[in-house]
Amino acid sequence: MSLAQTIELAMPRCWRVDTKPHKFCPGCGHGLVLKALGYAIDELGIQDRAVFGCDIGCSLLSWDFFNLDTIQTHHGRTTPVITGIKRANPKLIGIAYMGDGGGYAIGSQHLVNAAARDEKITVILVNNTQYGMTGGQMAPTTLPGQKTETTPYGRDPEKTGFPFQGPEMVAAISRAGAYVARGTVANFRQLQRFLKRALENQMAGNGFSFVEVISACPTNWRTNAEETWNMIEHVLPQYFKVGEIKVPGAPAAQEGEKKDG
Amino acid sequence: MPKDKPIEGEKRVFMTGNEVVAWAALAADADIMFGYPITPQNEIMHYWTRLAPKFGRDFLQTEDELSAGFTTLGGVLAGRKAFTATAGPGNTLMQEPMSMAEAMRLPMVAIITQRGGPSTGTVIYSQQEVTMTTLGGNGEGMRIVYSTATHQELFDYTIKAFNAAWKYRFPTFVLGDGYQSKMRESLTIYDPAERGIAIVPPEPYFGKPGVPGVDRPPSQLRNTYNMEEELYEVVEHYLEDYAKVAPEVAEYHAHYVDDADLVVVAHGVVARAALMAVKELREDGYKVGYFRPVTLRPLPEKELREVAGRTKKFLVAESANGQLARLLKEGAYGCTTEMLPLFRPGMGITPEEVIAEAKKILG
Amino acid sequence: MAKPVKIILAGEGGQGVQSVAEILAEAANEEGKEALYIPNFGVEQRGGVSVAFLQVGDEHIGAPKFQTGDVVVALSRRAIPRTRQYVGKDTIFLYDANIEGAEQELPRHAKKILAIPAISLAKNELHPRVFNVIILGVIVKLTGVVSEEGAKKALESRLKYKFDKEPALRELNYKAIERGMGLVADAG
Numbered sequence: 001m002s003l004a005q006t007i008e009l010a011m012p013r014c015w016r017v018d019t020k021p022h023k024f025c026p027g028c029g030h031g032l033v034l035k036a037l038g039y040a041i042d043e044l045g046i047q048d049r050a051v052f053g054c055d056i057g058c059s060l061l062s063w064d065f066f067n068l069d070t071i072q073t074h075h076g077r078t079t080p081v082i083t084g085i086k087r088a089n090p091k092l093i094g095i096a097y098m099g100d101g102g103g104y105a106i107g108s109q110h111l112v113n114a115a116a117r118d119e120k121i122t123v124i125l126v127n128n129t130q131y132g133m134t135g136g137q138m139a140p141t142t143l144p145g146q147k148t149e150t151t152p153y154g155r156d157p158e159k160t161g162f163p164f165q166g167p168e169m170v171a172a173i174s175r176a177g178a179y180v181a182r183g184t185v186a187n188f189r190q191l192q193r194f195l196k197r198a199l200e201n202q203m204a205g206n207g208f209s210f211v212e213v214i215s216a217c218p219t220n221w222r223t224n225a226e227e228t229w230n231m232i233e234h235v236l237p238q239y240f241k242v243g244e245i246k247v248p249g250a251p252a253a254q255e256g257e258k259k260d261g
Numbered sequence: 262m263p264k265d266k267p268i269e270g271e272k273r274v275f276m277t278g279n280e281v282v283a284w285a286a287l288a289a290d291a292d293i294m295f296g297y298p299i300t301p302q303n304e305i306m307h308y309w310t311r312l313a314p315k316f317g318r319d320f321l322q323t324e325d326e327l328s329a330g331f332t333t334l335g336g337v338l339a340g341r342k343a344f345t346a347t348a349g350p351g352n353t354l355m356q357e358p359m360s361m362a363e364a365m366r367l368p369m370v371a372i373i374t375q376r377g378g379p380s381t382g383t384v385i386y387s388q389q390e391v392t393m394t395t396l397g398g399n400g401e402g403m404r405i406v407y408s409t410a411t412h413q414e415l416f417d418y419t420i421k422a423f424n425a426a427w428k429y430r431f432p433t434f435v436l437g438d439g440y441q442s443k444m445r446e447s448l449t450i451y452d453p454a455e456r457g458i459a460i461v462p463p464e465p466y467f468g469k470p471g472v473p474g475v476d477r478p479p480s481q482l483r484n485t486y487n488m489e490e491e492l493y494e495v496v497e498h499y500l501e502d503y504a505k506v507a508p509e510v511a512e513y514h515a516h517y518v519d520d521a522d523l524v525v526v527a528h529g530v531v532a533r534a535a536l537m538a539v540k541e542l543r544e545d546g547y548k549v550g551y552f553r554p555v556t557l558r559p560l561p562e563k564e565l566r567e568v569a570g571r572t573k574k575f576l577v578a579e580s581a582n583g584q585l586a587r588l589l590k591e592g593a594y595g596c597t598t599e600m601l602p603l604f605r606p607g608m609g610i611t612p613e614e615v616i617a618e619a620k621k622i623l624g
Numbered sequence: 625m626a627k628p629v630k631i632i633l634a635g636e637g638g639q640g641v642q643s644v645a646e647i648l649a650e651a652a653n654e655e656g657k658e659a660l661y662i663p664n665f666g667v668e669q670r671g672g673v674s675v676a677f678l679q680v681g682d683e684h685i686g687a688p689k690f691q692t693g694d695v696v697v698a699l700s701r702r703a704i705p706r707t708r709q710y711v712g713k714d715t716i717f718l719y720d721a722n723i724e725g726a727e728q729e730l731p732r733h734a735k736k737i738l739a740i741p742a743i744s745l746a747k748n749e750l751h752p753r754v755f756n757v758i759i760l761g762v763i764v765k766l767t768g769v770v771s772e773e774g775a776k777k778a779l780e781s782r783l784k785y786k787f788d789k790e791p792a793l794r795e796l797n798y799k800a801i802e803r804g805m806g807l808v809a810d811a812g
Contacts, residue, residue, distance in 0.1 A: 016474060048472045051338075056485070065481045067474025069467035071338060072483040073331065074361055080328040084335020085467060087321055088293055088343060092468045110331075113324035275653040385664075440688050444662035445646070447653055447684075534687035557759075609689040 012038025014047045016067050023061045027062060027228055032185040033126055034065055037095070040196040044203070046093050049086055053078040055098035055107070058132040058217075062097060076107025079114045082121050091139060093202055094121040101131045101221025104140040104164045111166075115174045115208050122198045122209045123176075127240065138222030140164035143239055148220070163239045170210045171246040177207030180246035184214035186233045187242070194244065202250040206248045214240055267316050271451040278441040281374050281412050281441040282346070283308035284450050285419030290460050292341035292369070293319040295332040300384035301439035302374045306346070308551025326351040329525035330358025333369045337362075338482075342423055346372035348439075349382060350391050352397075359432055360398030364484035366499065368433065368463075372419065375438040377607035386439035387607040391584035394434050395558040401496065403503045405510055406558040407431040408529040412448040415441060418555075420453055420460075429506050431611040436557065438580075440530050440609065507559035514553045517543055520569050521550030523622055527578040528554055528585055531610045535578050538615035548562055549619055557585070560592045569596035576619060578603040580611055628658070629682025629769050630690050633759070634707045635699030637674050643782075645676030648762060651770040651778035652680040660685035673706040680769040687792030695767055696734075697759065699742075704729040716766065738811045745803060754800035761804020775801055 007149035011017065015038050024030045041050055052068045054060050056075035063072035073081045082094040097171040103111050103125040111123065130148050131137040137253075141163050145154040171180040179201035182193035191213060214236045218228045267287035276284075280501070282305045294313070310320050323329045328344045333361045336343025347355050352373055362369045375390040377383030396402040407418040417543050419435050426433035453460055466480050473479035486492040514532070517539060518524055527535035532553040539551040552568050552575075554561050569575070575598050577586040582604045590600060603610065603618045631648070633642040642663050649661035656678055679685045692712030698704045698719045701794035704726060711717050711731040719726055721739035730737060738760055746755035757779070764775045780787065781798055787794040 014474070016479070047474070049468065051467050060483070060485050063485070064481050067472075067479050068477055069469075069473055070481040071365075072485060074357060074484075077327065077358070077361075080323065080331035081335040081338070083321075083328075084295065084332030084337075084343065085339045086335070087319065087332065088336035088339035088341040089465070089468055092339065109324050113328070117477045128366055233553070275650060275659070440662060444660060444688050445649055447658060507635040529690065537686035610687070611689055611691045612687050613691040 008136070009035065011049075014038050014041045014066050014068060016064060019064045022065060024058065025219045027216060027218035027225065028058070029185040029213070029217070029232070030062065030126060031160050032188060033124065033191070033213050033215060034062055035194040036188060037124065037195050037242050038066065039192050040199055041066075043196060044199055046199070049091060050093045050095060051082070053082045053085075053094070053096045055102035056133070057099040057102055059097050059099050059102070059126065060133070074100045076105070076110065078102065078260075079107055079110040079123060083114055083119050086119065086121050090120070091228070095199075095201060096121060096123045096178060098123070098125055099132065100125060100127045100129070100139045100164070100166075104166055111170070112173060115170045115178065115210065118175045118178065118207045120202050120205055120207065122202050122211075124195065124198070125210070125212045126215045127166070128215045128218060129163075129236065130220055132217050132220055136217075138176040141166075141240075143235070165240075167210060167212045169246045170208075173230060174208050174246065177201070177248045178246055179209040179248060181210075181244040182212045182214065182240060182242050184237070184242050185216060185233060186214070188231070197244075197247075212240070214242065243258070266452055267312070268450050268452045270455060271449050273447060275445055275447050276412070277304060277443055277445050277572065278412055278415050278437060279304035279374070279443070280308045281415045281450070282419050282435070282437075283312055285416045286344060286423075287312055287316055287318065288416075288450070289323070289420040289423040290342055291344050291364065292463075293321070293336050293468065295323055295329045295336065295343065297323050297326050297329045297347070297351060299326070299348050301376060301442040302346045302348045302372070304442070305374075306373060310577065326354035326476050327357055330355045330369070330371075331361075331521065333371075334358055334362060334367050337367045337369050337463075338466045339468060340463050342427070342463045344370040344371070344372070344423070346374065348374045349376040349378055349390070350380065352393055356393065358399040359404070360400045361484055362432035363398065363400045363403045365482050366430040368430050370422050370426050370433050370435075372435045372437065374442040375436065380382045383607060384439065386609060387578065388438060388531065389578040389584065389607060390436070391557060391579075391581060393587065394436050401500060402558055403431055403499055404558050405429065405431050405556065406436050407434065407512075407555060408436045408557050409441065410530050410532045410553070412441070412446050412617050414443065416448055416450055419620045420458065423431055424461045425510060427463055428554050429510065431503065436529065438530055462616065465611060487502050499550055503559070508563065510556060510562040511559050512555035513561035514551070515568060516551040518550035518552060520548055521572050522548045523574045523576055523619060524550040524552050524568055524572045525576045525578060525615060526585070526589060527610075528557060531578050531580055534610050534612045535615055537612040538619065541612065541616060542619055547619065547623055549623070557588060560588055562592045564591045565589065566596060569593040569598040572598060574599045574601060574622065576601050576603055576622060578615055578617070578618075580605050580608055580610060584604045626682060628679040628685055629695070629767050630693045631678040631680075631763060631767065632693040632696045632707055632710050633676045633678070633699070634673055634697065634703035636702070637671065639699050641674045641699065642676050644756050644760045644763070645678045646780045647775065648680070648763060648770060650782070651774040654778060655770055655774045657682060657769070658684050660688055662688045667764075669732070673700070673703050675706065675809070680767075695763065696708065697763065701725060701729065718762065718766070738808075740807050740811055742804065742807065745807070746800070750800055750803065751796060754796055756799050758804040759799035760809070761801035762808055764801065765805035765808040767802060771800055772805065773800065
């Protein structure tokens with residue numbers, strides 16, 4: 001399925017029609033992630049108890065995106081807010097939605113500890129390799145050599161490290177009941193399935209669930225449609241391996257899933 | 262969910278301030294505490310974690326104070342009476358969630374047990390967290406801050422803090438200190454209902470019955486605005502609300518102020534030394550008065566200005582370098598009362614010091 | 625109304641200074657008096673001089689800390705200079721007679737200075753672990769803030785589980801209080 005085809009799909013039922021068209025830039029991956037999430041929520045029939053929290057950064061633009069009770073929090077702090085909601089009312093299904101800066105930099109201690117404590121929440125982290133809202137600075141996920149506003153000559157791994165391996169880290173520190181996957185907006189059906197499984201994992205009370213999504217930021221990448229597509233389909237997966245990394249009950253990590261799509 | 266009453270009737274007890282807070286939170290029907298260890302607050306968590314399970318309450322130790330504050334806000338959003346406790350550098354970190362509580366009118370309750378600063382300072386005592394607790398964070402200080410002086414007040418005002426938070430929907434603080442945390446003295450703990458104190462029930466922001474967007478509008482809260490005008494409108498509205506409730510919330514104690522040449526102004530535990538000093542000075546024939554704001558936000562401005570209008574001099578006694586004095590100067594702006602300092606940053610103040618200073622001033 | 629009695633106890637960590645203050649405060653509270661006890665709980669706790677502030681009176685106590693004590697007790701050499709600031713012209717200053725070189729450190733303006741041989745009494749006649757209970761007896765006798773009975777009851781409620789296991793311990797502790805009280809009469 002092509003990007004154009006996925007966009008043409010009907011709106012998920014849990015979307016707020018009155019706030020559409022949404023406010024993301026043309027070509028931005030957020031709309032696709034939120035669509036996949038919307039379908040997952042529809043399929044699971046949890047619109048009455050799903051609670052959505054969004055971070056600061058471009059993700060904040062989703063504060064009125066769904067017909068869901070929604071809190072727009074501070075940069076990096078969505079994980080603890082959703083943790084608090086879930087702890088105080090375990091009947092709710094908590095979804096924390098954030099970018100790579102929020103989850104892997106300013107809020108990394110919250111991600112690490114929520115995963116280690118096995119909080120029964122679902123964290124969805126959109127990885128577009130830089131800080132979108134603030135104007136394209138380097139993120140923990142920025143690729144070696146990638147130019148950003150704070151790495152104008154390209155990211156030098158010797159000075160600022162290699163792209164952050166989020167799901168791999170979460171998989172390493174979480175308990176057996178955790179669900180960890182990395183999806184991509186380039187594979188919409190698979191992404192929808194990963195998000196659904198993550199939510200199901202929370203609903204079953206198995207443990208923490210975490211999905212990173214490889215996404216696009218043509219605005220700050222300064223790429224055209226073809227270049228954007230090339231980035232998410234070919235360049236980013238060289239650093240960020242797509243697939244389910246940890247599945248409760250599975251004997252070992254299920255690699256790749258390239259067959260599906 | 263019916264809860265066993267943690268306190269039946271009334272009981273005279275002899276305990277530390279941190280234990281008092283845990284009992285008061287139980288009596289106030291607090292549901293869940295989120296906390297991170299820092300001295301001198303720790304025993305609030307220690308007592309709470311021992312007592313809470315017996316009464317169906319909950320606790321989570323978080324990874325830091327940022328998380329303790331934000332999980333507390335999550336608890337509030339879910340419609341539970343959530344609270345936290347912190348001090349010093351923890352209070353510094355806590356300012357971030359506090360400012361979100363202000364922006365969204367979330368009734369979080371925090372117990373602050375002031376310790377010495379700046380930085381790690383001491384773990385013992387101070388009144389150096391006044392500015393931060395009343396006006397901290399990026400915002401306009403739309404908070405309620407009760408500064409307690411005795412264990413009885415710690416109990417009374419912790420209960421009151423939960424009520425004020427859920428009634429007015431401003432973040433609310435009990436501003437104590439390390440002395441109050443660690444000292445033991447007698448007090449009476451009680452079941453609020455038997456004293457006719459109604460407990461304000463919490464209310465969920467999220468997870469109300471029905472499907473959002475189908476049976477009811479979704480509950481959607483944000484703290485980010487696109488335009489100056491949008492933000493201005495929201496903040497103006499909050500400020501109006503705050504100004505409206507301020508006279509109802511503000512509390513103070515005043516003694517011997519009618520004919521006083523000098524009024525000693527103090528808050529919190531220092532007010533105890535101030536009152537002792539004033540009584541002794543009166544016995545010796547000195548015309549000295551006593552004024553103590555119990556709420557530091559909102560300040561009892563009207564009463565402060567009345568006292569300022571009658572007396573020539575204030576002696577401001579505090580264990581900080583003028584943090585209370587700054588609030589008083591703003592509150593009494595335009596009054597001609599001279600404001601004299603007895604500032605002891607991070608140090609306890611004894612009645613003897615207040616007496617000596619007052620005598621020096623009065624000659 | 626009578627002013628509260630102000631007591632300061634200071635010693636090395638492990639000498640049981642805070643326990644003595646706490647037992648006295650609890651005993652006073654049980655006897656219907658008002659007590660306020662505040663430990664010095666700084667980082668000094670570890671490896672420093674431990675100081676306890678205690679006030680007992682008939683009415684609710686005012687400020688938790690005070691400038692001069694009615695009774696100041698120093699149980700180690702370092703505790704003497706540490707507590708000197710709390711000694712005024714009406715203070716009874718008490719120190720252990722076994723502290724070496726104490727004489728050079730003693731405050732000058734105390735109303736009365738008493739040397740109490742509690743350490744040697746504990747070591748030679750009772751047991752080192754009841755050293756602080758001897759001090760408890762000394763303070764009971766010296767200040768009268770609680771009755772002998774009240775002090776014993778507070779001790780009992782605090783150490784009941786130990787006393788039940790080892791009844792001889794109760795006798796030892798009670799004897800320590802009594803001997804402590806006796807020391808004051810001797811030093812008087």
